[in-house]
Amino acid sequence: SLDMAEKIANLFGAGLEDQVVRAVDDVNLSVAKGEVVGLVGESGCGKSTLGRVIAGILEASAGTVKYHGKEVSKMVGTERRATDLAIQMIFQDPMASLNPRMRVVDIIGEAPVVHGIIRRNEIDGYVSEVMRKVGLDPATRMRYPHQFSGGQRARIGIARALAVNPKVLVCDESTAALDVSIQAQVLNLFMDLRRELDLTYVFVSHDLGVVEHISDRVAVMYLGRIVELAGTDAIFERPNHPYTRALLDEVPRLDAKKKHFTALKGEIPSPLTPPPGCHFHPRCPFAFDRCRQERPALKDVGKGRLSACHLNDTPEGNPLMRENAPAVG
Numbered sequence: 214s215l216d217m218a219e220k221i222a223n224l225f226g227a228g229l230e231d232q233v234v235r236a237v238d239d240v241n242l243s244v245a246k247g248e249v250v251g252l253v254g255e256s257g258c259g260k261s262t263l264g265r266v267i268a269g270i271l272e273a274s275a276g277t278v279k280y281h282g283k284e285v286s287k288m289v290g291t292e293r294r295a296t297d298l299a300i301q302m303i304f305q306d307p308m309a310s311l312n313p314r315m316r317v318v319d320i321i322g323e324a325p326v327v328h329g330i331i332r333r334n335e336i337d338g339y340v341s342e343v344m345r346k347v348g349l350d351p352a353t354r355m356r357y358p359h360q361f362s363g364g365q366r367a368r369i370g371i372a373r374a375l376a377v378n379p380k381v382l383v384c385d386e387s388t389a390a391l392d393v394s395i396q397a398q399v400l401n402l403f404m405d406l407r408r409e410l411d412l413t414y415v416f417v418s419h420d421l422g423v424v425e426h427i428s429d430r431v432a433v434m435y436l437g438r439i440v441e442l443a444g445t446d447a448i449f450e451r452p453n454h455p456y457t458r459a460l461l462d463e464v465p466r467l468d469a470k471k472k473h474f475t476a477l478k479g480e481i482p483s484p485l486t487p488p489p490g491c492h493f494h495p496r497c498p499f500a501f502d503r504c505r506q507e508r509p510a511l512k513d514v515g516k517g518r519l520s521a522c523h524l525n526d527t528p529e530g531n532p533l534m535r536e537n538a539p540a541v542g
C-alpha cells in the first residue's frame with residue numbers, strides 16, 4: 214500500500230533545469246520500506262538522474278516524489294529537512310565527494326552537528342561509533358581522505374551518509390571504482406547495515422552481477438523509461454523484455470555455455486531524439502510494425518511483473534516467456 218511505501222517516485226520528465234532533455238520520462242516507481250530496488254541500464258538511460266531525483270539532489274521538472282505518501286516538493290521547514298536527511302545519496306567516487314582538506318572526523322561529523330543531531334563536543338564519540346559500524350578504525354578519525362585506501366574511502370562515504378540516521382540510501386555505482394574483492398566487502402556491508410538499521414536501498418548500477426546480488430526487485434531502464442520491473446529472480450531467470458534479455462546476454466557468466474540470443478546491436482540513440490514508438494525498436498530483434506508507431510505501456514504481464522513490450526499483446530504471446538525459450542547466457 215502507498216502508506217507502507219518508503220519512497221514513491223512518479224516522474225514525468227526529470228532532468229537538469231536548463232536542459233530540455235527528458236532524462237527520465239513517465240517513470241513510476243514505488244519502493245517499499247526495507248526493500249532493495251536495483252536500477253539498471255546502459256549509461257545515459259536515466260538511472261542516475263532518477264536516483265538523484267529520488268535523493269532530492271535534482272528537482273524533477275514534472276511529476277512527484279513522495280515519501281511516506283507525501284509529496285516531498287510540498288514539504289517545508291522541519292518536515293522537509295527531516296525528509297532530506299532521511300534519504301541520503303552515496304556516490305560512486307568517494308575521492309571526488311570527500312573534501313580532501315577535511316579530517317574524517319569532520320567529514321562524518323559535520324552534518325550531524327549542523328542538523329542538531331549531536332552537539333559539537335559530542336563529535337568524537339559519535340563519529341567513532343559510526344566508524345565502527347562501517348568497519349573503520351575510530352583511531353584513524355583525525356586523518357585525511359588520501360590517507361585511506363579506496364575501500365576505506367567508500368566506507369567513509371557510507372559513514373557520512375549514516376551519520377544523519379537515514380532511512381533510505383540511494384547508491385549510485387557506489388562500488389564501481391573498487392577492486393572486485395573490495396567491492397564484495399562493501400556490498401556485504403550494505404547488506405549488514407540493511408539488517409541492523411532497517412534501511413531501504415535504491416541501488417543504481419550498470420553492473421548486473423552487483424544488482425542480482427543485492428536487489429529484491431530490479432527496474433530496467435532504457436532511454437529514460439522503465440521497460441521492465443520485477444523480482445530479481447524473475448528478471449534474471451526469464452526476462453520478459455527483449456532489452457532486459459539482451460542486457461543479460463551481454464554479461465559474461467561463469468557457467469556460460471554459448472550465446473543463444475542476438476547480442477545488443479548498435480549505439481544507444483540520443484535521448485534528445487528518441488526513436489518513435491518503442492524506444493528500443495531500432496535495436497530489437499523482435500521489432501514489428503506496431504513497435505515503430507506505438508509506445509508500449511509498462512503493464513502487468515503476470516505475477517506482479519511489469520513490462521513495456523508489444524510482444525505480450527500478440528496472439529502467440531511473448532516468445533521470451535515460453536517454456537522452451539533459450540536460457541539466459
Ligand code: SF4
Nearest residue numbers: 491494497504522523
Ligand atoms: Fe522489441 Fe517491439 Fe517489444 Fe519494443 S515493443 S521491445 S521493439 S518487440
Ligand code: MG
Nearest residue numbers: 256257260261
Ligand atoms: Mg550514471
